Amino acid sequence: MPDDRMYREESPAVQAHLGIAQSVIQRMAANSASCKAWCITLVAAILVIVADKGQPAYALIAAIPTFLFLVLDTYYLALEKCFRDSYNEFIDKVHEGRVIAADLYAITPKGSLPRSFARSLRSFSIWPFYVTLGVMIWLSMYIVIP
Numbered sequence: 001m002p003d004d005r006m007y008r009e010e011s012p013a014v015q016a017h018l019g020i021a022q023s024v025i026q027r028m029a030a031n032s033a034s035c036k037a038w039c040i041t042l043v044a045a046i047l048v049i050v051a052d053k054g055q056p057a058y059a060l061i062a063a064i065p066t067f068l069f070l071v072l073d074t075y076y077l078a079l080e081k082c083f084r085d086s087y088n089e090f091i092d093k094v095h096e097g098r099v100i101a102a103d104l105y106a107i108t109p110k111g112s113l114p115r116s117f118a119r120s121l122r123s124f125s126i127w128p129f130y131v132t133l134g135v136m137i138w139l140s141m142y143i144v145i146p
Contacts, residue, residue: 007094007099007100007101007103007104008094008097008099009094009095013104013105014094014099014104016104016105017090017103017104017105017107018087018090018091020105020107021083021086021087021090021107022087024083024107025080025083025084025087028076028077028079028080028083029076029080031076032073032076032077032080032125035069035072035073035076036069036073036129038069039065039066039069039070039073039130039133040133042062042065042069043062043065043066043133043136043137046058046059046061046062046065047059047062047136047137047140050062050140051140056140056141056142056143057141059137059138059140059141060137060141062137062140063134063137066130066133066134066137069130070126070130073126073130074117074120074121074123074126075117075120077120077123077125077126078113078116078117078119078120079109079113079116081111081116081119081120082109082110082111082113082116083107083109083110085109085110085111086107086108086109086110089110090103
């Protein structure tokens with residue numbers, strides 16, 4: 001006999017599903033923050049070595065991890081947005097009383113990841129950080145005296 005009963009807000013299954021979804025969203029946000037922390041660490045280490053060696057042209061090496069972390073950070077931000085959309089859709093179903101057993105414990109991102117990636121690339125949480133880092137790399141090329 002299939003389980004076609006409806007689940008309400010106070011259902012332990014609904015609460016558990018929401019908790020799982022929230023932890024996935026939180027993990028994506030933490031991954032995004034870790035990208036920024038690792039990027040600063042690597043770029044700072046590269047620039048210190050460049051300054052120590054007196055080779056300002058090598059400062060461009062720091063652009064590689066900057067670009068890679070920009071892409072990874074944008075990816076995590078896009079995934080976070082897709083999971084938030086999925087969470088919000090589930091909340092709407094709960095409020096409308098349309099949650100069924102098949103909706104529970106299936107945490108999948110909602111929407112188009114490439115479209116969300118493009119939107120995240122224009123996000124305020126991405127550009128100020130990475131543009132500032134790029135400017136610092138560029139300035140270090142002209143400030144370090146060979």
